Structures are given as structure tokens and as C-alpha cells.
Amino acid sequence: MSQWFMITLVGKDQTGIVAKITTALFDNNCNLGEASMLRLGGNFTVMLMVSYDGKVQNLTTFLQPISDSLQLQLHIDAIDGQLHHHQQPNLRIRVHGADRTGIVAQVTTALAEVGFNILDLESDVGGTDNKPFYVVDIEGIATNGIEPVETAMQGLLGNEIEIKLEPIETVMM
Amino acid sequence: MAVLDLLIYPDSRLKTISSPVESFDKKLLDFITDLEDTIAAAPGSVGIAAPQVGEFKRIVIVDVSTKANIKHHGHLRLINPEIVHWKGFAVGREGCMSVPDYIGNVVRAKNIKLLAMDEYGIQHEYEMTGYEARAVQHEIDHLEGMLFLDRLVSRRHDLLQRENRHLS
Structure with missing residues (x-):
């Protein structure tokens, strides 16, 4: 059964980070949820909700070689998060x-x-x-x-x- | 008297351009009543356009009178509405019954001049501002097959962006 994970990636900005990471996730049957990706101080930062039928270790196994090749720090947590839990600012x-x-x-x-x-x-x-x-x-x-x-x-x-x-x-x- | 089923994104029928109303008859009045029943069944909603229920006619209901301290024209039945003048612009947050669980930032004119007929075919002119002007612009977009998703800007968006590149 799928569960949600929060994937965090930080490292020096370069072309192709999002493409390479999301292609690896797609190839390994992950479904993307909400995300924030932006450049801060020359770094590229990714906070990405991913639904996946497996464990943190499995995600790490296929993501770590890609994050290493892009010189990104990778961190993955299993989370309680769900989609459709938006709150509206006033x-x-x-x-x-x-x-x-x-x-x-x-x-x-x-x-x-x-x-x-x-x-x-x-x-x-x-x-x-x-x-x-x-x-x-x-x-x-x-x-x-x-x-x-x-x-x-x-x-x-x-x-x-x-x-x-x-x-x-x-x-x- | 009926609450009508809404078309929900990504239903492609929401891209349909609606036709002008030509017959101001009982059928039109009955349909308007159904539209009003439909909006009444959606608490908090201040407008609806006929194409949202699969009727591709240029009919819009807008009523922002529940909002405190704003200028408005009360309950409006707008037939064949046409914006003839725009002034100023502002970013604001919008949601839509046809696009559940999503709120986005959209740039709209602050002030508009609107020509529209009532349900009896009599032409009226309105000067609208702020919240009501935004609601009317959102609903008229539906008549052109446009959703607010087509106009989203991010918070980080340059408000004075010079050029939009549209992919087709």
C-alpha cells in the first residue's frame, strides 16, 4: 500500500535537477504530490511529497546515486501528510x-x-x-x-x- | 426548481464558448431559477455561469451582497454580458465550484464597465469595482471557455510581466 514521503534535496543549482529526480521517481512508480522547488542563494532546494509503495530504504536506493551525481544532499522521511488538506490564508x-x-x-x-x-x-x-x-x-x-x-x-x-x-x-x- | 449537476475540471466541455441568448422566454426564467438553486446549494459561492452546468449560453448569476463593506449591485442576472472598459489591475485569490480544492492567484481589472441584459432582454450598464468586478470577470471567462487555471500567477510572479508566452 502506498504511503507519503517527504523528499528534501539541496545543492548547488544546475540545469536538469528536477528532470533527473522526477524521471527516477516516475521510473520507480512514484506519484508526486505537492512540492516547493526554488533557488535560494545559488542552491536549488526541493521539498517534494511522493506517494510510493515501499520503504524509505527503497527510495534511497534509487535516488541516492542520482543525488550523488548531482552533488545534492538527500533526505527522506515517511510522513502523515495527505493531499487536499489546504488551508486558506486571511x-x-x-x-x-x-x-x-x-x-x-x-x-x-x-x-x-x-x-x-x-x-x-x-x-x-x-x-x-x-x-x-x-x-x-x-x-x-x-x-x-x-x-x-x-x-x-x-x-x-x-x-x-x-x-x-x-x-x-x-x-x- | 432543481439543483443542476456541475461540470468539474478537467471536463473538456468547460472549454466550450457559449452562445448569446436570443429568446427571453419562460424557458430562460426557469433555467435561471435552476442556476440560482444550484448556487444556493454551494455555500460561500458568489457566482455561477451557465456553462458550468453544461448549458452553453451567455448567462451569469453574480451576488456578492453577503460580503460586508463592499460596493455591489445586489443579486445580478446577467444575460449576454460584455465588459466594455477596464481600469487598473490587482492580484487576488479565486476559487471555483468547477475546480474543487484549489485556490489560485489571478490578475483582474480593478474596475470595469459592464453592459448586460436582464432576464427580460433589457440592457443595463454597470460600473463595478473590487470584489464584484473580480467575480464578474471570472464568470464571463466561463462564457469564453476559460477557467481561472488559465490565468494563474504565482505569488512570486512579476506583476508587471511584459510578455506571456502561450504554448498550444
Whole structure:
């Protein structure tokens, strides 16, 4: 019986990573689920749900030679995950400011304290080496409403960061 | 009075281009009632287009009046609707009864001017904005055989992307 696994791959970016990995999975009767694949700092990162009728060791046996040849770090976990368990965000929080340590820690700690559940966080560093700036884009669920989040974020202003809240609406047709 | 069966993606009939309504008769009124029963059976849904139930006519129902603090025109029966002016654009999240368990980001005009007939064949003009404008654009896409899946943009998408390359 098939079960879901989370395959993690990280390594220096190069052409053909996705093609080689997914072809090996297809050739070995794996079914792909949700995935996030993106380039971070010159590395290519893969988080991939795979349904497979076998064990971690079997997956490792056919994936390890390919990940080795691509010089990628491979990690595989059996997971409880399922498809069709999406949650919809209701609030987006955009933060930007001069780059310094602790921005994400401060913002997300304040968010956690008011029950904000992060579904997606993207961050990047722009600017120059002399004057870098940091940008964070967070989507999630304000489980206790938007007002407590607003209050919590207002408490962080003055730390040389800009914070903007934007309710997320979903038009259901 | 009936809740009609929905066409569900990837049913290829959803790609059908719908024909204009020419007869404003009891049959049309009965069909509109069935469409309204169908949307009432889907809590949270604010619109439906005739092709979603396999009737390939240019008929759309939109009603966003349950949303608080937005501009809207109430319950709309839009026959042969046509957008004649677009202004501004925004990314927003959309879902669709014909595409279950999937929500995606779509770029739509913020403001539109719409010409549409009512169920008696009388032409009306509407200025729409925001949520209602988005709902109407989504439903009119159905009349052209388009789903929001055809217009998806990712969160990382460049909003000012200059060129779309379409594969056929």
C-alpha cells in the first residue's frame, strides 16, 4: 500500500535537477504530490511529497546515486501528510527595512503570541553589500482576528522596519 | 426548481464558448431559477455561469451582497454580458465550484464597465469595482471557455510581466 514521503534535496543549482529526480521517481512508480522547488542563494532546494509503495530504504536506493551525481544532499522521511488538506490564508504581512539580525524573530514571535499561524513565508535580501535591506512576505491565518495582529505589529514599529498588513480575500465562484 | 449537476475540471466541455441568448422566454426564467438553486446549494459561492452546468449560453448569476463593506449591485442576472472598459489591475485569490480544492492567484481589472441584459432582454450598464468586478470577470471567462487555471500567477510572479508566452 502506498504511503507519503517527504523528499528534501539541496545543492548547488544546475540545469536538469528536477528532470533527473522526477524521471527516477516516475521510473520507480512514484506519484508526486505537492512540492516547493526554488533557488535560494545559488542552491536549488526541493521539498517534494511522493506517494510510493515501499520503504524509505527503497527510495534511497534509487535516488541516492542520482543525488550523488548531482552533488545534492538527500533526505527522506515517511510522513502523515495527505493531499487536499489546504488551508486558506486571511492575512498578508509585508515587512521591510535595513537588514539587521532579529527581524524575523521579532515579527514571528509577536505573531505567534497572538495566534497567527504562518502558512507561507518568503524572505530576501536586496540592496548592496554596504546597504543591504531585508524583505519578508508572510501569509497565514489570523485565528483570533486581524485586530490583535495589528496591535502586535504596531508594537514593533520604531525598530526601523516597515510593516504592512493586508487582508487576503478569496473570491469563491 | 432543481439543483443542476456541475461540470468539474478537467471536463473538456468547460472549454466550450457559449452562445448569446436570443429568446427571453419562460424557458430562460426557469433555467435561471435552476442556476440560482444550484448556487444556493454551494455555500460561500458568489457566482455561477451557465456553462458550468453544461448549458452553453451567455448567462451569469453574480451576488456578492453577503460580503460586508463592499460596493455591489445586489443579486445580478446577467444575460449576454460584455465588459466594455477596464481600469487598473490587482492580484487576488479565486476559487471555483468547477475546480474543487484549489485556490489560485489571478490578475483582474480593478474596475470595469459592464453592459448586460436582464432576464427580460433589457440592457443595463454597470460600473463595478473590487470584489464584484473580480467575480464578474471570472464568470464571463466561463462564457469564453476559460477557467481561472488559465490565468494563474504565482505569488512570486512579476506583476508587471511584459510578455506571456502561450504554448498550444
